[in-house]
Amino acid sequence: METKTMNIKIEKAKTSKIDKVDFDNLAFGNVFTDHMLVCDYKNGSWNIPEIIPYQPISLDPSAKIFHYGQSIFEGMKAYKDENNDIWLFRPLDNCKRLNISAKRMAIPEIPEDYFMEGLTALLKLEKDWIPQTPGSSLYIRPFIFASGTGFHASPADEYKFIIAFAPSGAYFSGKVKVLIEEKYSRSANGGVGYAKAGGNYAGQFYPTQLALEKGYNQVIWTDDNTHEFIEEAGAMNIFVRINDTLVTAPTSDRILDGITRKSILKIAKDEGIAVEERKITVSEIVEAAKNGSLKEMFGAGTAAVISPISAFGFRDVDYDLPEIGDNYASLLKKRITDIQYNRAEDKFGWRVKV
């Protein structure tokens, strides 16, 4: 990936915070690098992005982000290999999905070259921040929000596109225990569930808090009409292994088209694993858990990578997943991270060198 001559202006930070960071003990997303990319939408077009020191954003109290939730984001990672080369994983897919989200949320689409060249320039500047500790990576957060002002409930006339970096460790520590939710819902038919819109996440916090209080780590959402079909887990898509078949729900306007999800489907097929994209009922999973055909469940997402599920709860009963040696989760996680960290052949052409 070559940086073209877009002439992204760079204002360097006077001092770096990098020496204060303990790269061996990174949490997820709470340490930020020295710079960020900022791009303003004004008078009907996106300005050329600029790189400036990471700093607070100043907004009018009537900025529409505060009132009407007009915001979208992406989650990506940069990986450093043994030769200190830097890699991205399917970055154009994130850019395209950001623009799919933008359209649904009435936010102006960001030009692909602003996204890609801005990201590349920022990565080159911040390359020393990319962790090489196993399991760590540089988490990349591109986001767009409404900075235009006014209390009228209508799209803003100004927006900010920002890319910020957070060197991060694992999103989940250890296996994940999930609760299949029957009362609360994440998204509606014809709603915004397929978009990475800010409000989709805030709506999950309260039901997730209730699940956390009961000892679960995440909620598996079901359709809002019958609560019979499992959808996704908010921070990740869900895969279920029944006997030796790997099953995941088809994407829809309620489910995020996860980049890890679709990569896992490809890799699994490549491994000769039988794969099904189809509706999965809660009753089917409960039945499979009871009769022993449910071998594995795991979540897949950029932040979560592949997170094995240890048990699921449904109607006050916990169903433990077995510990199996030759599990798909480990195999698929190794395959995808080997591609991401440039430790294996990239037969699908997903890896992009920065």
Next chain:
Amino acid sequence: METKTMNIKIEKAKTSKIDKVDFDNLAFGNVFTDHMLVCDYKNGSWNIPEIIPYQPISLDPSAKIFHYGQSIFEGMKAYKDENNDIWLFRPLDNCKRLNISAKRMAIPEIPEDYFMEGLTALLKLEKDWIPQTPGSSLYIRPFIFASGTGFHASPADEYKFIIAFAPSGAYFSGKVKVLIEEKYSRSANGGVGYAKAGGNYAGQFYPTQLALEKGYNQVIWTDDNTHEFIEEAGAMNIFVRINDTLVTAPTSDRILDGITRKSILKIAKDEGIAVEERKITVSEIVEAAKNGSLKEMFGAGTAAVISPISAFGFRDVDYDLPEIGDNYASLLKKRITDIQYNRAEDKFGWRVKV
């Protein structure tokens, strides 16, 4: 309403912008007064609110409002009568609803006295900003958003509660033409539709833009499952008059419990109008439009007050509403605004003197 001795610190603006405002030509929500109330949630509790000059808010780029849409708001108005006395309409109901929204969005609830006393103190300071032009009022916007930082998709640890004022004219100019929506949806069963959560509004912008392009002003949302039941219009609840009966959809977890809505129901009953809170199907409205029993439709909300609907569109057909002399919309609008502006007896005890 007495200001107790909470000791709200007031930092006055050095100069006022009030002389620059044309109070005879106010739009909706784009002029703001000199001061605002700010209250910070930190270390597990809300600080005492303070009044400061209206000014930009500075936030870390990782503040959760930008990423996860954790924000809620209320809409209220202050009215000035002929004696220059200032009135609020059912303000405690807004405070209670803000806290209902807060709970659903995993935002800490604001103490009622912080809300009420903060609002009162700010109103007393800004009393000259309350328009007396007919149809104008001081629009009040209390809102809370996540100011705490970090990319982990979980509730923030810090929040800001702010009240800002905008002297405003009418939300809609003239009658409203609405489109009954069958593809896109506003909310899910078990979702956040009953909360005044920011993301609920952003999700409506794109479908509303499509409706605007077709010549409509607003969308009437239907249930996301069958699209057969009308729900609300995003910025207002919907009332339908069939023959002489006034009908509105019951509130649910998908529909906002509008304060204007419930006041209109009371006033209508008081007027001896037959009132029904029940599910309304689209087919029923279309049928009633065809056979002439559909006499009126109007929206009701704080910003919109009562906005008569001139026509509704459904499946590429427009159905015009008749112009009738003794219409409920005018009667009910007069009754409610007479109470709000202290021009009539307040038999329900809704008006609160500041």
